[in-house]
Amino acid sequence: MTAPLHERIRRDVEARILSGALGPGDRLPTEQALMADYGCARMTVSKALGALAAAGLIERRKRAGSFVARPETHSMMLDIPDLEGEVRGRGEAYAFHVTHRTVRRPRTAAERALGGQGELLVVEGIHRADDRPFAVEYRSISLNAVPEARTRDWAAPSPGAWLLAHVPWTEAESRVTAISADAKLADKLDVEPRAACLALDRRTWRGADGITSVRQIFAPGAIDLVARFGPDRRR
Secondary structure, eight states: OOOOHHHHHHHHHHHHHHHTSSOTTOBOOOHHHHHHHHTOOHHHHHHHHHHHHHTTSEEEETTTEEEEOOOOOEEEEEOOOOHHHHHHHTTOOEEEEEEEEEEEOOOSHHHHHHHTTSOEEEEEEEEEETTEEEEEEEEEEETTTOGGGGGOOOSSSOHHHHHHHHOOOSEEEEEEEEEEOOHHHHHHHTOOTTOEEEEEEEEEEETTEEEEEEEEEEOTTSOOOOEEEEEOTTO
């Protein structure tokens, strides 16, 4: 069975794009040129170009013509891990133990960017799985953004789990590095000195307001961090 002419035009143009004969940003022949090449009406050409646009292969610009679409910018997102859920999902008992807690003014430029002219709640603690330490956490929370954090004791849930559940955020920045455990860190994680550990540094904002800044350092093999990426995830 012979394919309709608009389908033939679509396939021909698609083949030129996929072969590289037409590259990203290249202008396609005009509708008039395609009408002359295929001996057809404008409606037939328009139907073929509409199908190519719907497939994301071309962009149709009013008064300018049709152009091969450029690859979409891809975004990568490292999900904010729920450590309690991670541990319980493995069938292990979870606990977070606070080792230090204080309220103070920002001292560095980074802390002032987080807390502004207000105070910070600084919490340090250890995440445990079946009573084994698997992560050390150093967290600062802006009390301008989250005033209710001031009176919490953080015995349960952990600061991260509570913030995820109660404080909406609009932007996050994460950085993952490998570090060698010094004697102090090795003691907290119950690992050998100079053991290779994973450090996750993260900041979150709500609009222009900083919410929290945290460094979590994981014992070797304690967690897998997965980043997801694809075409613009807001769609």
